[in-house]
Amino acid sequence: xxTDNKLIEVSNLQKSFGKIEVLKGINxxxxxxxxxxxxxxxxxxxxxxxxxLNLLELPTGGTINFEGVDITDPSTNINLxxxxxxxxxxxxxxxxxxxxxxxxxxxxxxLLKKSKQDAESDAMKLLNKVGLADRADAYPSQLSGGxxxxxxxxxxxxxxxxxxxxxxPTSALDPEMVGEVLSVMKELAxxxxxxxxxxxxxxxxxxxxxRVLFIDEGVIMEEGTPDEIFNHPKSPRLQxxxxxxx
Amino acid sequence: xxxxxxxxxxxxADFSQQFQTVFIKDNRYMQIVKGFQITLQITxxxxxxxxxxxxxxxxxxSTYDKNKETLKAKGGFGYISLSILNSICxxxxxxxxxxxxxxxxxxxxxxIFASIENxxxxxxxxxxxxxxxxxxxxxxxxxxxxxxxxxxxxxxIGLNYIQTMWYIIIPQMFKAVLPTLCNEFIxxxxxxxxxxxxxxxxxxxxGNAIAGRTYNFFLPLIAVALVYLAIVMIxxxxxxxLERRLRKSDH
Numbered sequence: 001x002x003t004d005n006k007l008i009e010v011s012n013l014q015k016s017f018g019k020i021e022v023l024k025g026i027n028x029x030x031x032x033x034x035x036x037x038x039x040x041x042x043x044x045x046x047x048x049x050x051x052x053l054n055l056l057e058l059p060t061g062g063t064i065n066f067e068g069v070d071i072t073d074p075s076t077n078i079n080l081x082x083x084x085x086x087x088x089x090x091x092x093x094x095x096x097x098x099x100x101x102x103x104x105x106x107x108x109x110x111l112l113k114k115s116k117q118d119a120e121s122d123a124m125k126l127l128n129k130v131g132l133a134d135r136a137d138a139y140p141s142q143l144s145g146g147x148x149x150x151x152x153x154x155x156x157x158x159x160x161x162x163x164x165x166x167x168x169p170t171s172a173l174d175p176e177m178v179g180e181v182l183s184v185m186k187e188l189a190x191x192x193x194x195x196x197x198x199x200x201x202x203x204x205x206x207x208x209x210x211r212v213l214f215i216d217e218g219v220i221m222e223e224g225t226p227d228e229i230f231n232h233p234k235s236p237r238l239q240x241x242x243x244x245x246x
Numbered sequence: 247x248x249x250x251x252x253x254x255x256x257x258x259a260d261f262s263q264q265f266q267t268v269f270i271k272d273n274r275y276m277q278i279v280k281g282f283q284i285t286l287q288i289t290x291x292x293x294x295x296x297x298x299x300x301x302x303x304x305x306x307x308s309t310y311d312k313n314k315e316t317l318k319a320k321g322g323f324g325y326i327s328l329s330i331l332n333s334i335c336x337x338x339x340x341x342x343x344x345x346x347x348x349x350x351x352x353x354x355x356x357x358i359f360a361s362i363e364n365x366x367x368x369x370x371x372x373x374x375x376x377x378x379x380x381x382x383x384x385x386x387x388x389x390x391x392x393x394x395x396x397x398x399x400x401x402x403i404g405l406n407y408i409q410t411m412w413y414i415i416i417p418q419m420f421k422a423v424l425p426t427l428c429n430e431f432i433x434x435x436x437x438x439x440x441x442x443x444x445x446x447x448x449x450x451x452x453g454n455a456i457a458g459r460t461y462n463f464f465l466p467l468i469a470v471a472l473v474y475l476a477i478v479m480i481x482x483x484x485x486x487x488l489e490r491r492l493r494k495s496d497h
Contacts, residue, residue: 056398058316074320083404093399097417106413107403159403 005031007067007163007194008053014061015048022048024218025062030163030196035189037209038198039229041241046198046215050167053196054078054085067162083111086156090168092148094140100127100151101136104158112159119158126154130184146177150184157188164188166197202245206230214238268465274456278466281452282473288369288438288448293431295374300381303335305411307382308389312397313407335382342379348440350376355444365446369438377434384430388423389415421492428485432478439474449473 008030015023022045030036040046051057053064055071055078063072071081095103104123108114114122127133130150140148149169156164166185170178182204189195189208199205205212205226212229214222214237222229222238230246233239269275310332317325342350354372355365362368392415400410442451453470457463 054402056402058319079401079404079406082402085402087399087402089395089399089402091393091395093393093395095396095399095414095418097421107405110409110413111404156403 006065007032007034008196009065010053010062011065012062013049013052013059013064015045015052015057016060022218023052023059026215026218026220028213028220028223030194032162032194033192034210035195035197035208036211036213037205037226038196038213038215039200039202039205039241040213040215040221044216045218046213047167049215050165050196050198053165054082054087056087083107083159084162086159086161086164088149088152088156088164088166088169090171092140092145092152092172094148094152094155096140099137099139100132100143103140103151104155107155108158123154123158126157127151129187130154144177145173146180149173149177149181153181153184153188163194163196166195166199168198168200170199170201200245202230202242214241216241264462264465267460268456268462269469274459277447277452277456278449278469278473281447281449284366284446285435285438285441285448285450288366288373288441288446289435291367291370292373292377292438293434295370296377296381296434299374299378300385303338303378303382304385304389306331306335307386309407311390339379339382342376343383347373347376347437348443351440351444365441365444368444369441369446373434373438373441376437377430380430380433381427384423384426385419388419388426391422392418421489424485424489424492428481432481435477435481436474 006029010026010028010030013023013026014021026049028036038046038049048057052059053066055064059072063070065071066081067084069076069081071078094100095106098106101120101123104126105114105116105119108119108122109116112119124133124136127136130153132147132150132154135143135147135151140151143151153164153169169185170181173181178201182201185195185197186204186208197205197209207226209226211223212226213220214229214235216237222233222235229238230242233242269278306328310328314325314329317328351369351372354375355368359368359371389411396414396418397410400414401407405413438448439450441448442454447455449470453466456466460466
């Protein structure tokens, strides 16, 4: 891997909430086109790690370089960089007062200065890909959980991001809807999108990940290919964790 | 039966004579009409002032609450000026909500604007400042009641703080606070009835003046009450109409 392949460089990332130290120095790089899956016990800091990547949580130490810019520098305009980092939340967070189409075209029109027609036709193409074109004029409350999450994914994609961050995207779904969301994410991975995914879906991690990070107690305890992590775990903590979830 | 008809006739004759004295003679109904206009002027004026003030105060208070950590980390002028503004807003809210509106009205008239004779602008000022404090807290409560995930979703697609507020939070907030806001407007309309304390002849004062002149309290005061009731009912039905339209998105 060459240096200019790095999309995100995280060095010595720390985050404390008051006296509680959640991240105690995370070092890792996210490369272009790579699918990184983050696993770990609850409370280990994996969601916090993901949320610091686009500064939804402000780090208390360390730096994050995104596309060569230190976004933790207070003088950086984070809004511009966030446009290039799509994010999908556990609770979907669709805008309930807007139709699906409006949800998807708001940011492209306001931020990328796309015309309404362009934004709408791009949004319809994305909706077509996830099989929801017929729900374009529905409101979020009329959709099922799986449909909402698929919309949330294409809403983020409508900004044409360079990386997609997924914060436990299937944890709030009914079991029978997990598959439809994972398959959309899998297709996305196959297109070469850079993805960082926090998840409890070990089967999915094994299948889709290029690299797996095991975070525990605020540090990356172990990282490697899915084969290394799932079939040959080295640290006792990871072995213990896997014995509980697999 | 006959006695009933007689009683009715007598009552009608009496009533129509009273009606003549109270409303028709000397064009007294015009006092009520003029008073009504003044009540409306003060209510609408203070409503506008109150909403503007309320929006500003709510914006400062919720911006401070939502961003104090980020700004504290950045430090410098932004944080200091915002916390000063926030403190000013808190003092304003405490004073206004801690004292009666009549006292505020009299302080405005006899102390702050002692040199101005016309009570109408002073009434607008006093009721506007008063209403602003309540409207501010209604708006702030509404903003805080919107799930933080909405805010994060807006920020995560690259909208800045103001854009997120404007496109995502405020439309949802407005829907959530509409009934409470309507109550505040109704309360404001009725509160303006104390403006007679500073010599303004609003509809209440006009009714009272007619009562004093004709020694008939029943008709003028009931008439005044009915006018208030009518406006409140119109306002309520307008708001429920608006609510129904806004509810389109949550089936």
